[in-house]
Amino acid sequence: MRLAVSDLSFTHGAGARPLQEIGFSLDPGEVLCLLGPNGAGKTTLLRCLIGALTPSGGSILLDGRPIDSLSPRALARSMAYVPQATQPAFGHLVREMVIMGRSPHLGRLDIPGRADQAIAMDCLDRVGLAHLAERSFSAISGGERQLCLLARALAQQARLLILDEPAASLDFGNQLRLLDIIVGLARDGLGILMVTHHPDHALHAGSRFVALREGRVHGAGPVADLAQPGYLSALYGRGVRIIRDADGTLACAPLFPSPQPESRHVP
Numbered sequence: 433m434r435l436a437v438s439d440l441s442f443t444h445g446a447g448a449r450p451l452q453e454i455g456f457s458l459d460p461g462e463v464l465c466l467l468g469p470n471g472a473g474k475t476t477l478l479r480c481l482i483g484a485l486t487p488s489g490g491s492i493l494l495d496g497r498p499i500d501s502l503s504p505r506a507l508a509r510s511m512a513y514v515p516q517a518t519q520p521a522f523g524h525l526v527r528e529m530v531i532m533g534r535s536p537h538l539g540r541l542d543i544p545g546r547a548d549q550a551i552a553m554d555c556l557d558r559v560g561l562a563h564l565a566e567r568s569f570s571a572i573s574g575g576e577r578q579l580c581l582l583a584r585a586l587a588q589q590a591r592l593l594i595l596d597e598p599a600a601s602l603d604f605g606n607q608l609r610l611l612d613i614i615v616g617l618a619r620d621g622l623g624i625l626m627v628t629h630h631p632d633h634a635l636h637a638g639s640r641f642v643a644l645r646e647g648r649v650h651g652a653g654p655v656a657d658l659a660q661p662g663y664l665s666a667l668y669g670r671g672v673r674i675i676r677d678a679d680g681t682l683a684c685a686p687l688f689p690s691p692q693p694e695s696r697h698v699p
């Protein structure tokens with residue numbers, strides 16, 4: 433399933449910074465990382481892609497069909513969205529939250545069957561949360577909630593995954609688990625669009641990137657381009673250091689200014 437966005441524009445209203453001339457595509461098996469400073473428009477763009485916001489111009493095509501020509505059910509079968517972890521409104525169990533991902537595959541009056549339950553449990557297992565299946569969603573940690581929402585999206589069995597900062601609340605171990613899951617899903621042929629504030633994650637798991645700044649595409653290309661001298665510093669407006677391991681692995685680190693001698697504090 434191919435996602436193609438061209439010349440997309442949107443504005444939240446007078447005074448808000450608009451999205452302008454956004455264009456990119458995402459093919460099956462790719463992990464496209466969406467980067468950019470706070471307020472650049474990443475979440476707004478995702479919300480346009482999932483049909484929650486109506487663009488003021490441009491097109492969003494899924495296999496050549498405009499997304500607004502698809503029913504909500506057809507769209508949900510094609511595209512699964514993982515928002516940033518939210519506070520739950522209702523006291524669902526973790527297992528029930530994941531089973532909700534099966535909704536686009538059920539008739540209006542159907543209740544999830546054994547096969548749906550099994551798919552949900554498999555997805556929970558894949559994100560390492562099977563042991564929390566019977567816990568209330570409101571009684572698990574923020575990172576566990578994030579993984580639970582990923583499991584719900586996996587249970588949707590869509591060919592496109594749209595992830596909004598999926599690693600935001602995860603510890604180091606779970607960040608790596610998440611990236612492994614994402615790489616595995618891409619190998620299975622899913623297309624994944626992931627917002628991330630971690631260029632490292634893009635370098636490790638991504639195929640290509642799109643960088644937004646002030647509502648426009650600042651740059652795009654293979655993720656290795658993020659390691660070009662000065663690229664990330666220009667994107668974020670602060671010094672960023674690229675570290676290359678002996679085996680060629682790339683990592684980014686903030687470039688902290690050296691402390692001034694008088695600011696050193698000896699207790």
Ligand SMILES: Nc1ncnc2c1ncn2[C@@H]1O[C@H](COP(=O)(O)OP(=O)(O)OP(=O)(O)O)[C@@H](O)[C@H]1O
Pocket residue numbers: 444445448449468469470471472473474475476477
């Ligand atoms: N509901 C809204 N009404 C008006 N303006 C909004 C609304 N939501 C977002 N904005 C504005 O739109 C711009 C883009 O916001 P958006 O949340 O898309 O940025 P982002 O790149 O996802 O930021 P972050 O990295 O902080 O999550 C910002 O200037 C923001 O203040």
